[in-house]
Amino acid sequence: MALSIATRELDGVTILDLSGRITLGEGSVQLRDAIRELISKGIKNILIGLGEVNYIDSSGLGELVSAYTTAKNQQANVKLLNLTKKVKDVLQLTKLYTVFDIYEDEASAIASFK
Amino acid sequence: MESVSRVEEEAEKLIEAAGIDSDEGFKLVMGIREAAVNAVLHGNSYDPAKFITVTLECSQEQLMATVADEGTGFDMEKLPDPLAEENILRGTGRGIFLIRSFFDEVNFRQLHPGTEIRLVKKFAASTGASS
Numbered sequence: 001m002a003l004s005i006a007t008r009e010l011d012g013v014t015i016l017d018l019s020g021r022i023t024l025g026e027g028s029v030q031l032r033d034a035i036r037e038l039i040s041k042g043i044k045n046i047l048i049g050l051g052e053v054n055y056i057d058s059s060g061l062g063e064l065v066s067a068y069t070t071a072k073n074q075q076a077n078v079k080l081l082n083l084t085k086k087v088k089d090v091l092q093l094t095k096l097y098t099v100f101d102i103y104e105d106e107a108s109a110i111a112s113f114k
Numbered sequence: 115m116e117s118v119s120r121v122e123e124e125a126e127k128l129i130e131a132a133g134i135d136s137d138e139g140f141k142l143v144m145g146i147r148e149a150a151v152n153a154v155l156h157g158n159s160y161d162p163a164k165f166i167t168v169t170l171e172c173s174q175e176q177l178m179a180t181v182a183d184e185g186t187g188f189d190m191e192k193l194p195d196p197l198a199e200e201n202i203l204r205g206t207g208r209g210i211f212l213i214r215s216f217f218d219e220v221n222f223r224q225l226h227p228g229t230e231i232r233l234v235k236k237f238a239a240s241t242g243a244s245s
Contacts, residue, residue, distance in 0.1 A: 024118075024155070057144065057148060057209075058151075058206075058209040059151070061208055063205070065204070065205055066205045068203070090212070093212070094208055095197050095202060099202060099203070
């Protein structure tokens with residue numbers, strides 16, 4: 001299943017609800033384009049919802065890291081919401097779990113941007 | 115990337131048929147897929163004239179996978195540690211690390227031309243894998 005991305009806004013935070021796989025050829029480019037578009041519009045608060053992402057590969061991890069660093073370079077913030085166990089396991093294994101701000105509920109995530 | 119998808123599908127079928135626990139199976143399929151991606155992307159440099167060759171074998175004792183490309187090879191010594199502080203924010207370089215995390219044995223062999231990676235996962239007696 002390829003990646004689908006739905007975008008919404010809540011309390012000044014742009015939320016990307018991702019669904020599917022973030023892998024080379026199946027979503028990593030879509031994610032990159034979506035983040036770059038938001039950054040180019042001057043959006044500073046970005047929350048990536050991963051609750052429906054059941055697979056991420058090393059390329060997908062790289063895209064999450066790129067999203068984080070691209071945002072940082074533009075004084076924007078990228079945070080993660082609702083990791084599935086599989087995605088959480090891979091983030092922990094690669095120590096990226098300590099890099100990102102990660103939230104389990106949307107209200108806390110939104111509040112963290114204020 | 116169609117060849118990578120096919121490798122992934124075949125690995126999933128084999129692992130499911132062997133009755134391997136789903137969490138463990140997920141990691142093994144992921145490792146095999148990473149090896150196939152490396153072969154296509156880094157080994158064969160996306161050259162459609164080049165092939166990857168994959169073997170998958172599963173017994174009660176172990177799962178073994180080999181993935182060979184037709185590329186120019188690479189220097190294992192130059193692979194950066196993705197967990198090192200200076201590398202943690204790199205966008206690439208985690209594929210081999212993930213493979214090594216999921217398999218008990220990971221060996222590389224230089225071919226002429228190409229590189230073969232051989233992955234072995236040994237099962238505990240209670241895993242329930244079958245031939």
